Amino acid sequence: MSKTTILLAEDEPALGQIIKESLETRDFHVLLCPDGEKALETYQSQSPEILVLDVMMPKKDGFTLAKDIRAIDDTIPIIFLTAKSQTQDVVEGFTIGGNDYLKKPFSMEELIVRINNLLHRTKVQKTSDILSIGAFTFDFPKQQLHFENESQQLTHREAHLLFHLIKNKNQVLDRSLILNKLWGNDDFFSARSMDVFISKLRKKLQKDETIQIINVRGYGYKLVN
Amino acid sequence: MSKTTILLAEDEPALGQIIKESLETRDFHVLLCPDGEKALETYQSQSPEILVLDVMMPKKDGFTLAKDIRAIDDTIPIIFLTAKSQTQDVVEGFTIGGNDYLKKPFSMEELIVRINNLLHRTKVQKTSDILSIGAFTFDFPKQQLHFENESQQLTHREAHLLFHLIKNKNQVLDRSLILNKLWGNDDFFSARSMDVFISKLRKKLQKDETIQIINVRGYGYKLVN
DNA sequence: AACCAGTGTTAACGTGTGTTAACCGATTAG
């Protein structure tokens, strides 16, 4: 497994360097940015998995940066580093969803705990490639779908499609998004092909009646359980 | 939706009471326990959704308690309250999985942020949108309307429209509001389309005569029961 | 080279969903 990439935005070079090195000893890959604008660029080019942002920064402060990034990705975890003076209610307003904050000064242990907690939330299902849905267990790498003591082998396409459906369980999974991801385009034929696979998956999943793949006309599919 | 239950184990009565009250103003249900043993009993009888444990407690300290509870449930989120003297590496060892910690003294905001963060992780999918109306049960995610032991599948549009009607049960649901929300506009054709769906819903709901969708001319619809 | 099994794509036909149209009754303003 490759290292987790952390984007660290901190304008104070000495502090930034200390944090960076500490995190690197914990086996993270750290991208240190001296200001908000640089951070945004780096975010776009490197797509890190978690952001650690100083609130007070030149050019673009941490909150503004977070807003900009949230417009692109509304799930990426963000940790704010706040000075004592920062008004607590503003910070608190930001600390919902994938957000947390730390008051300066903080210990490295504290930061690492927060990072791991937030990563865990998004990663817990992400890294473990054995997913469960209803009464099924789905081993993605092996492309096997287990039900009680039976087990059926899925094809590559079936497995990938199911994988994304489970990842977006109970939410609508956008048709064109998945078409682009798995087929590389979203033209008529690929769409038809996808329909066929949805049909196949439904058949393979029908042993557990509590789970269903529901179509949302014009948008996509929703796997519910 | 019922309140989230928090088990709070804190041996210092004054502090315990303050935390309890603060959390209650945030609409949590708080079970305050003065020591580790009481906490374990309360955990078993009340099955709370999250634990906030003081580390230093009489009879059974927070870590030991956490170990005991983890043997029963290895996913329930736990937040430790630690004094400054507590050796940080021990704490850190515990802060994996569903765990976090706060150093005393801490602000209520900090605690609430941690609680919400950890709850979010387990709860995001848990809050089920199963509504009931008259003799019907409406499973919004599955788009199913249950009546006694029958069950009919609704379409996406039907489900959303019914969802908003139930949410505004016994109040007038504004036409243009719902048109904008579901159709994206409130022009003539969308309005006509909506009428058709109201008609369909009326038909599907007519098994229970006590509930009706009443039109309020010029304003909208009201679902009554 | 011929064969085969497995996988994904295309085709053909059928079904479901949402929109539009048509026609109607009810309500209200003039």
Added chain:
DNA sequence: CTAATCGGTTAACACACGTTAACACTGGTT
């Protein structure tokens, strides 16, 4: 009272999606 408006209902329609089977491609086997 009459006309205009709003909403109710049904049906026609277009098109998104479902299902099955035929087809084409791949890589492996004999």
